[in-house]
Amino acid sequence: MFGFVPRQKHEFYFSEPVSKRRLMFVIKTNDEVGITSFVEMNRCAPKYLLALNVALTVTHLLIGVSSEKEHLKQVKNDHLNQSHNVPSANLQQLCPRGLRLWIPDSPEIQFVGFHVSINSPLIGASPSEFNTDLGRPTGGKWTFDIPDIYLQKGDSVFYWLHLVVGNHSRLRTDLSWNVPGNACADTNSSNFQCTESVTVTTKSPVCSGQLLFQDDFNNLNLESWQHEITASGGRHSEFQMFVNNRSNSFVRDGVLHIRPTLTKDVLGENFLFNGVLDLWGSSLPGERCTNPINNGCYKRALGGQILNPVVSAQLQTSRSFSFQYGVVKVRAKMPRGDWLWPAITLLPKHSAYGSWPNSGQITVGESRGNARYMLNEDPLGIQRVEMALNFGLQELIQDHQGLIKKYANSEEGWDTNFHEYQVDWTRDGFEFFIDGKSLMNVTPPIDGGFWSLGGFTADPYPANNIYQYGTKMAPFDQQFYLAISLSVGGISGYFPDSAENSPYPKPWNNTSPNAALDFWEQKESWIPTWTEENSNFQIDNVRVWALP
Structure with missing residues (x-):
C-alpha cells in the first residue's frame, strides 16, 4: 500500500500486473471514484521504484488542482463511458488448432492489449491465461494469435481489452465468446480455409486436422462420458459388474480413476450367495441398465452361480461422440493387481455387420495387472501391453483367426508411469503407437480386405463373407465410439489356464461352470495385491483428431 494525505482521503494500490511490463495503478477516493493509470516496469529495481514515485507525484498534483471536484467528476464520467470508443473484437477458431482475436485499425488507436482465458471467467481486468500488448497494427488489424490451444464446441473464451485511444486509456471488460459447432467455417478470417477431412463424425463435415x-x-463430464451399467460380465464372462458410482469412477487432480471394489463391502458376503441384483434402475440417464445380456440387468444367486463379486466401471462416449477414421491418443497408467484387466477400446456405434466380433473392435491398449504371470517364460502380466483388432464371425474363429495383435514389454511395468497410446485409423489401414513409437501397421488387401487378412478365405468361409458389400476396411468402415474399462478375470482365455502365476496359481479354470465362485473362494490370494492407488486405472487425457 502506497499513499499520502492530500485534501481528501485517498487509497492507493497497485493491482496484479496487466502484462509482464505493465502495472495498473489505481487511486480510490472517498467519492468512490477510481483513477487508473499504467506504469512501465523497468528491469532495474531502483528505476522501477522511481517510476512508482513519479506516478504518485504526478497523480498527487492532478488531484491537487484547484477544481478538484470538477476533475474527479470528469474522471468518473470518463470511466463510466470508457467502452464507448473501444471496438468489439472478432474471434476465430483456427484450423486445426489455435485462436485468433482481432480488431480493425483506426487512426485514434495507439495501443491494444488482449487478455484471454479459456473456460475460466475473467472478472473485470483480472489476470488472464494468455495476454499480449501491441504497439502497432498489421495489415490494418490489431491481431492476437494463440496457436497452441485446442478448442471444441461449447468451450468459452473469456477476455478483456485495454486500448489507448487518442490520449485516453480505455478498458472493455467481462467479454466472452462460445466456440461454435463448425470450427473452421467462421468467415471472419480469410487466411484460414477449411479443407474437408475424410473423417466422419456425428457433426460432419469437419476440417483436416481438427480436434474433435x-x-x-x-x-467428470457426464455429458461426454456415459457409464455402462450391467452385471452381464461383458462378452468374456468377466467377474465384475459395471456401475455409475463415484467409489468406482472419479476424477482427482486432473486424472480419471477407475477403481475396483468388492461387492461384499457394500452388500455383505451373504448377498453373493443369496441375493438378488436388480440394475434396471429408473429411466433417468446414468441410472438404467445398459446391457441385459446374460442376466445383466436382473440376476439371482443360485447354487454355484454367485453374483458378481467385484464392482468396477466402464466409461464410454456411445451417446455423445463417435467417428470414422482419425487419430486417437490416450495418456494412461495401467493398474497393478492380480486378474485386473484394463482396456482402452473403440467399439462400433451401430454394429453394422452384426454382434461382436462381426462389427469389429479396435484395442488402443490393454494389459493384465498381475505382477508375475508367465507363459513359456514370457511375461504376460503388467510388463506387457497389447494393441489389437478383433473381427470376423464368432462361429468361424479358430486359434487366432480374426485377431491381429502386437504387444510391447516393459521391464519396470506399464503401471509405473503414464504412457501415450495412439492409433492412426485411415481409409487404408491402421498404425499403432506407444509413446510416439510405431508398434504395428495393419493394411488390408484391396481384394478380400479384412476377411482375407483374417484367414477366412479357405472353404467354407468365402460363402459367409459378411464384409463383401463393404469397403476393404470393413468392418472398420463405420463409426466407432471410445470406451475405457477395468474388468476382472473372465473365461475367454485372456487369462490362459496354461500360464503360471506366482506366488499363487490362477484360482479358476476357464472351463469351470462356477468360475466366479472359484475365483471368490481364493480371494485371500489376490485381494492383497490390490492396493488403493496402484490398482486404479488412471487416465490423464483423451484426444481425437480428424485426419489431415
Whole structure:
C-alpha cells in the first residue's frame, strides 16, 4: 500500500500486473471514484521504484488542482463511458488448432492489449491465461494469435481489452465468446480455409486436422462420458459388474480413476450367495441398465452361480461422440493387481455387420495387472501391453483367426508411469503407437480386405463373407465410439489356464461352470495385491483428431 494525505482521503494500490511490463495503478477516493493509470516496469529495481514515485507525484498534483471536484467528476464520467470508443473484437477458431482475436485499425488507436482465458471467467481486468500488448497494427488489424490451444464446441473464451485511444486509456471488460459447432467455417478470417477431412463424425463435415474430442479430466463430464451399467460380465464372462458410482469412477487432480471394489463391502458376503441384483434402475440417464445380456440387468444367486463379486466401471462416449477414421491418443497408467484387466477400446456405434466380433473392435491398449504371470517364460502380466483388432464371425474363429495383435514389454511395468497410446485409423489401414513409437501397421488387401487378412478365405468361409458389400476396411468402415474399462478375470482365455502365476496359481479354470465362485473362494490370494492407488486405472487425457 502506497499513499499520502492530500485534501481528501485517498487509497492507493497497485493491482496484479496487466502484462509482464505493465502495472495498473489505481487511486480510490472517498467519492468512490477510481483513477487508473499504467506504469512501465523497468528491469532495474531502483528505476522501477522511481517510476512508482513519479506516478504518485504526478497523480498527487492532478488531484491537487484547484477544481478538484470538477476533475474527479470528469474522471468518473470518463470511466463510466470508457467502452464507448473501444471496438468489439472478432474471434476465430483456427484450423486445426489455435485462436485468433482481432480488431480493425483506426487512426485514434495507439495501443491494444488482449487478455484471454479459456473456460475460466475473467472478472473485470483480472489476470488472464494468455495476454499480449501491441504497439502497432498489421495489415490494418490489431491481431492476437494463440496457436497452441485446442478448442471444441461449447468451450468459452473469456477476455478483456485495454486500448489507448487518442490520449485516453480505455478498458472493455467481462467479454466472452462460445466456440461454435463448425470450427473452421467462421468467415471472419480469410487466411484460414477449411479443407474437408475424410473423417466422419456425428457433426460432419469437419476440417483436416481438427480436434474433435478432448478431455483433460478437470472434472467428470457426464455429458461426454456415459457409464455402462450391467452385471452381464461383458462378452468374456468377466467377474465384475459395471456401475455409475463415484467409489468406482472419479476424477482427482486432473486424472480419471477407475477403481475396483468388492461387492461384499457394500452388500455383505451373504448377498453373493443369496441375493438378488436388480440394475434396471429408473429411466433417468446414468441410472438404467445398459446391457441385459446374460442376466445383466436382473440376476439371482443360485447354487454355484454367485453374483458378481467385484464392482468396477466402464466409461464410454456411445451417446455423445463417435467417428470414422482419425487419430486417437490416450495418456494412461495401467493398474497393478492380480486378474485386473484394463482396456482402452473403440467399439462400433451401430454394429453394422452384426454382434461382436462381426462389427469389429479396435484395442488402443490393454494389459493384465498381475505382477508375475508367465507363459513359456514370457511375461504376460503388467510388463506387457497389447494393441489389437478383433473381427470376423464368432462361429468361424479358430486359434487366432480374426485377431491381429502386437504387444510391447516393459521391464519396470506399464503401471509405473503414464504412457501415450495412439492409433492412426485411415481409409487404408491402421498404425499403432506407444509413446510416439510405431508398434504395428495393419493394411488390408484391396481384394478380400479384412476377411482375407483374417484367414477366412479357405472353404467354407468365402460363402459367409459378411464384409463383401463393404469397403476393404470393413468392418472398420463405420463409426466407432471410445470406451475405457477395468474388468476382472473372465473365461475367454485372456487369462490362459496354461500360464503360471506366482506366488499363487490362477484360482479358476476357464472351463469351470462356477468360475466366479472359484475365483471368490481364493480371494485371500489376490485381494492383497490390490492396493488403493496402484490398482486404479488412471487416465490423464483423451484426444481425437480428424485426419489431415
